[in-house]
Amino acid sequence: DADVTQTPRNRITKTGKRIMLECSQTKGHDRMYWYRQDPGLGLRLIYYSFDVKDINKGEISDGYSVSRQAQAKFSLSLESAIPNQTALYFCATSPGRETQYFGPGTRLLVL
Amino acid sequence: GQNIDQPTEMTATEGAIVQINCTYQTSGFNGLFWYQQHAAEAPTFLSYNVLDGLEEKGRFSSFLSRSKGYSYLLLKELQMKDSASYLCAVNRAGTYKYIFGTGTRLKVLA
Numbered sequence: 001d002a003d004v005t006q007t008p009r010n011r012i013t014k015t016g017k018r019i020m021l022e023c024s025q026t027k028g029h030d031r032m033y034w035y036r037q038d039p040g041l042g043l044r045l046i047y048y049s050f051d052v053k054d055i056n057k058g059e060i061s062d063g064y065s066v067s068r069q070a071q072a073k074f075s076l077s078l079e080s081a082i083p084n085q086t087a088l089y090f091c092a093t094s095p096g097r098e099t100q101y102f103g104p105g106t107r108l109l110v111l
Numbered sequence: 112g113q114n115i116d117q118p119t120e121m122t123a124t125e126g127a128i129v130q131i132n133c134t135y136q137t138s139g140f141n142g143l144f145w146y147q148q149h150a151a152e153a154p155t156f157l158s159y160n161v162l163d164g165l166e167e168k169g170r171f172s173s174f175l176s177r178s179k180g181y182s183y184l185l186l187k188e189l190q191m192k193d194s195a196s197y198l199c200a201v202n203r204a205g206t207y208k209y210i211f212g213t214g215t216r217l218k219v220l221a
Binding site: 004031033035040041042043044045048050058088090094096097098099100101102103104105107 | 141142144151152153154155156159198200202207208209211212213214
């Protein structure tokens, strides 16, 4: 079984809709991250969390919110989706500063 | 400010050696990472350098010079399956945040 899972894997939605992307991990890591990846722009950090009570904005948090429901779960919400939020979204976990483990990604299309 | 630069695309031949360069500027440094990412898949960890020098791991090696803000990933005995994007990332000192470059797309030709 995968250590970091993301649901859904693919999602098509319309402008203005609220959607939630979910991430779960079985690695027991405290640190969790949400990134988006766009062609030519690389991975950009949206939000990160070091434990259930610690949530931090990344470089592109506008239009997004997160919830850390438990050590193992970190959800990303788009309050009112817009077309330029069309991207590939990755969740990642980390035991420390040596590495990150990425989920399989969610491909989101906002029409 | 912070910036990471790496070539957009490279091409090499099966069995050859290729070096992918990465230069960085960051306010504080606490390690440099290389990840491999096949198309639309999750990045997977390749290497981590925090001290100057060369780290070797099988066919892959990674080098770091902190004074020059420079790293490279060396891939030997290239195989077709090495066709992928290679992401350079830096961990900022005092944080657990990672800044990623835009990636280098490597094509391995038969």
